[in-house]
Amino acid sequence: RPDAVVGHSQGEIAAAVVAGALSLEDGARVVALRSRAITALTGRGGMVSVPLPADEVRTLLPEGVSVAAVNGPSSVVVAGDPAGLETVLASVERARPVPVDYASHSTHVEEIREEILDVLAPVSPRTASVPFFSTVDAQWADGAGLDAGYWYRNLRRTV
Structure with missing residues (x-):
């Protein structure tokens, strides 16, 4: 127990x-x-894992993307619109897409x-x-x- x-x-x-x-x-x-x-919501959003602190990630986010989960001191997941997520992937080394096509923990919900x-x-x-x-x-x-x-x-x- x-x-x-x-x-x-x-x-x-x-x-x-x-x-x-x-x-x-x-x-x-x-x-x-x-x-x-x-x-x-499928097909209209997504999520990306970002290996940076949440405060730093928040300063990098384009419109339509927000912090979905703070998993640790340097482990954040962001969620939102596909175009914004592509911007995050292109601008953050070692950022990786999460294999979903919807944006949990975001305004999409x-x-x-x-x-x-x-x-x-x-x-x-x-x-x-x-x-x-x-x-x-x-x-x-x-x-x-x-x-x-x-x-x-x-x-x-x-x-």
């Missing part, structure tokens, strides 16, 4: 299930229906907000039995607030 859990992006769903904040059924619902909703809120409305979060650290809110959470809005923010905000 873990002393505490934390997850990264979609991994936060698994962490919520392990913490007892979501039932296994609700965790599967969030994964499957959110993943299905994001298919509406706002297009599917209402669908996500609708399909995840049945999710019934509960108080966690294992301490759960929210990467959405950057604080410990009791789990009761892990509703449809939370899982939308998890997909939209920077990790």
Whole structure:
């Protein structure tokens, strides 16, 4: 039994299930229906891994590209429009494309907000039995607030 859990992006769903904040059924619902909703964004965006500190990366980003995830002190993923991502790839040595054709954790996700809120409305979060650290809110959470809005923010905000 873990002393505490934390997850990264979609991994936060698994962490919520392990913490007892979501039932296994609700965790599967969030994964499957959110993943299905994001298919509406395919072909119009992407993601690129950049081996630089987040503050430095932010100064290099063209319009239409934003920081999607800060994975470590010198490990950032950016997401957004294909043309902007090409600019990042051309200007940053060792930047590498992530093999996806959509832009999670970017403004692109706002297009599917209402669908996500609708399909995840049945999710019934509960108080966690294992301490759960929210990467959405950057604080410990009791789990009761892990509703449809939370899982939308998890997909939209920077990790």
